[in-house]
Amino acid sequence: SIPSATVGRLVTYLRVLATLADRGIVRTSSDDLAREARVSAFQVRKDLAYFGRFGTRGAGYDVDALSTELHRILGLERAWNVAIIGMGRLGSALADYPNMARYNFCLQAAFDVAPEKVGTVVAGVPVYAMRELPERVREHDVQVALLTVPGEGAQAATEALAAAGVRGIVNFASTVLDPPEGVHVEAIDFLAGLKRVSYALHAETSD
Amino acid sequence: SIPSATVGRLVTYLRVLATLADRGIVRTSSDDLAREARVSAFQVRKDLAYFGRFGTRGAGYDVDALSTELHRILGLERAWNVAIIGMGRLGSALADYPNMARYNFCLQAAFDVAPEKVGTVVAGVPVYAMRELPERVREHDVQVALLTVPGEGAQAATEALAAAGVRGIVNFASTVLDPPEGVHVEAIDFLAGLKRVSYALHAETSD
Numbered sequence: 001s002i003p004s005a006t007v008g009r010l011v012t013y014l015r016v017l018a019t020l021a022d023r024g025i026v027r028t029s030s031d032d033l034a035r036e037a038r039v040s041a042f043q044v045r046k047d048l049a050y051f052g053r054f055g056t057r058g059a060g061y062d063v064d065a066l067s068t069e070l071h072r073i074l075g076l077e078r079a080w081n082v083a084i085i086g087m088g089r090l091g092s093a094l095a096d097y098p099n100m101a102r103y104n105f106c107l108q109a110a111f112d113v114a115p116e117k118v119g120t121v122v123a124g125v126p127v128y129a130m131r132e133l134p135e136r137v138r139e140h141d142v143q144v145a146l147l148t149v150p151g152e153g154a155q156a157a158t159e160a161l162a163a164a165g166v167r168g169i170v171n172f173a174s175t176v177l178d179p180p181e182g183v184h185v186e187a188i189d190f191l192a193g194l195k196r197v198s199y200a201l202h203a204e205t206s207d
Numbered sequence: 208s209i210p211s212a213t214v215g216r217l218v219t220y221l222r223v224l225a226t227l228a229d230r231g232i233v234r235t236s237s238d239d240l241a242r243e244a245r246v247s248a249f250q251v252r253k254d255l256a257y258f259g260r261f262g263t264r265g266a267g268y269d270v271d272a273l274s275t276e277l278h279r280i281l282g283l284e285r286a287w288n289v290a291i292i293g294m295g296r297l298g299s300a301l302a303d304y305p306n307m308a309r310y311n312f313c314l315q316a317a318f319d320v321a322p323e324k325v326g327t328v329v330a331g332v333p334v335y336a337m338r339e340l341p342e343r344v345r346e347h348d349v350q351v352a353l354l355t356v357p358g359e360g361a362q363a364a365t366e367a368l369a370a371a372g373v374r375g376i377v378n379f380a381s382t383v384l385d386p387p388e389g390v391h392v393e394a395i396d397f398l399a400g401l402k403r404v405s406y407a408l409h410a411e412t413s414d
């Protein structure tokens with residue numbers, strides 16, 4: 001399978017291609033992709049060459065064709081059923097996020113412990129009690145969970161998800177998880193963007 | 208200044224060091240840092256060698272010393288005054304995020320257009336009207352803004368921020384910004400984590 005750092009870059013190229021398509025741009029170059037992904041144009045060409053010949057020398061890449069190819073390579077052609085664990089502020093902001101469906105991520109269900117949330121529907125998604133996790137994961141064939149519970153509840157929720165058969169978790173809680181065997185976790189940290197901005201401003205003032 | 212891809216990796220090393228310190232671990236190796244940052248141990252050593260000698264060959268790195276060094280290199284020793292633009296679900300989740308203060312990001316103010324939010328205090332932060340932006344940015348010496356407005360309002364809000372003197376923006380809205388000259392924007396896309404998880408699950412099933 002593909003080295004993890006390469007996967008991260010392919011995901012960024014895919015995002016760049018989507019914003020180009022939104023603007024009606026049909027061709028792009030390794031320079032365009034490199035700028036957004038913060039790597040060299042050489043690295044872009046090397047990444048893409050790993051999977052075959054996509055562009056034409058000197059004429060760049062077809063935005064649609066390359067995007068379709070990357071969807072295939074990354075396994076995004078299929079639909080993934082997603083659940084949100086912890087339907088609070090962050091969870092409900094994610095439920096409403098317009099790009100979710102665009103990439104075949106189908107939000108099927110949400111889970112919470114607060115009695116006043118259980119049994120409601122938020123952004124079109126039913127909110128179940130955590131104790132219903134095993135049967136609802138089976139019913140909706142959930143493969144991936146977005147974990148948006150407070151830090152102290154994250155590890156226990158992870159173990160409940162693994163026991164229910166969920167194999168992928170995107171962890172928004174501020175604690176590091178120790179996932180059970182066979183469960184793949186990706187941690188999200190919005191602060192990385194803040195730190196990059198502060199570095200850019202810092203570098204400007206100290207030049 | 209440092210190449211942007213290197214900045215991204217240093218930010219990840221910093222996050223790893225913080226989680227190690229939280230667990231009381233005092234020494235670490237380039238292998239540990241490499242695993243989290245999804246790069247080779249050689250790349251970690253190369254990145255850190257760029258800035259001087261930190262570790263001792265064979266004995267790894269001191270967690271505290273390296274973390275302090277990285278804070279200095281990335282300009283995180285100083286405090287940054289931050290404002291949230293759009294105090295909705297995502298904005299208020301960010302306002303409450305415990306790690307913000309840990310890295311010297313001081314949340315000073317929030318801005319919104321909804322009359323029922325203006326004049327309130329959320330997570331200890333005063334919510335002002337957007338039309339007060341210039342005077343409140345000066346009053347609180349705001350340098351960085353977290354943009355959590357709906358996509359269609361993001362570009363106009365960016366221009367208002369630039370006119371008020373804000374030089375750094377972390378863009379959470381799902382639209383691509385065209386920032387005025389001299390404004391540094393970092394786009395955040397949580398879907399990248401979802402795509403990496405789906406790739407990991409896809410690669411497992413097709414091996």
Ligand SMILES: NC(=O)c1ccc[n+]([C@@H]2O[C@H](COP(=O)([O-])OP(=O)(O)OC[C@H]3O[C@@H](n4cnc5c(N)ncnc54)[C@H](O)[C@@H]3O)[C@@H](O)[C@H]2O)c1
Nearest residue numbers: 086087088089090112113114149150151153172173190300
């Ligand atoms: N990764 C980031 O950059 C980032 C940014 C902001 C917030 N966060 C984190 O996201 C998480 C959620 O933040 P928020 O502002 O939405 O909080 P919130 O309090 O608004 O929402 C939390 C929700 O989880 C539910 N809950 C609590 N314990 C639970 C459990 N054991 N199982 C299921 N549901 C449970 C609560 O009832 C509530 O609905 C926090 O951990 C916060 O630190 C992360």
Ligand SMILES: NC(=O)c1ccc[n+]([C@@H]2O[C@H](COP(=O)([O-])OP(=O)(O)OC[C@H]3O[C@@H](n4cnc5c(N)ncnc54)[C@H](O)[C@@H]3O)[C@@H](O)[C@H]2O)c1
Nearest residue numbers: 093293294295296297319320321356357358360379380397
């Ligand atoms: N980047 C990501 O990964 C991610 C994830 C979830 C949501 N989002 C995005 O974040 C944004 C906010 O999402 P949300 O769920 O918090 O929405 P929300 O509707 O709950 O909050 C938006 C807030 O912005 C205010 N607002 C609207 N127009 C404004 C303007 N011109 N100036 C100032 N304030 C304004 C509204 O009054 C409201 O309080 C959306 O663009 C959404 O797509 C991004």
